[in-house]
Amino acid sequence: MKQQGMIDLAVLGLLKEQSMHGYQLRRQLTAKLGPFWQVSWGSLYPTLRRLARSGAVEKVTQSRPAARGSGHSRNVFKITGQGEKMFSALLEETAVQPDQEQFTLKLAFFKYLQPEKRVLLLERRRAYLQEKLAQFKENLRLYRERNDSYSLSLQNHGMAVVEDDIEWIEGLITDEKGALPAADGGASAARDTSLEGKASKAQSRPTGGS
DNA sequence: AGTCGGCCACTAAAACTACG
DNA sequence: CGTAGTTTTAGTGGCCGACT
Secondary structure (H helix, E strand, O other): OOOHHHHHHHHHHHHHHEEEEEEHHHHHHHHOOOOOOOHHHHHHHHHHHHHHHHEEEEEEEEOOOOOOOOOOOOEEEEEEEHHHHHHHHHHOOOOOOOOHHHHHHHHHHHHOHHHHHHHHHHHHHHHHHHHHHHHHHHHHHHHHHHOHHHHHHHHHHHHHHHHHHHHHHHHHHHHHHHHHOOOOOOHHHHHHOOOHHHHHHHOOOOOOOO
């Protein structure tokens, strides 16, 4: 349900990079977002049908290509102009994503966003995490009063994870803002490599959602 | 020739989730 | 709590190339 928009975004984002068939799409999805999110056949194909019906993607049936190992005729999906618009709209949606997966998915396609929009999304995410942190602190106080050591430990752990996430987001914001003045052509390419370390840090410890 | 494994498309049924 | 819609699981089946 809430996932539908996520699948749409992921599918359109990948098709934006390259036209491909369903099987390949799922492999790419797994490769790109595997650690965070798995899409099953049963949701991928209905999504592709729905997107094709709505004109966001175009299905081209290819009869057996010369390439090896391809029995069936392939249905290759290609993003349309309408699909590009839909993708941008989904990506630019600035509502706060309490769900870590949704935020991660957007981050995976951040390169398609304007720098200002990136900063906006990152700042909203940070604000959300700071609220969460405040909640943890309040809980911490409560459990301390009640002398509940296990709950206390759990809250401490949650707090550490959120604090780490905030630090990570802040790093991204700093980088993003640093690149803003020189916001032309080469800036985003340079940023892609500068973020490598932070990206891997994020992968190693994703927040446990909400 | 027969078998096996990979590629590819697709689906039924079960499990899950949101909503009234 | 019941219902409707969504997602996952666990397949089926066709085709091809490689191997025995």
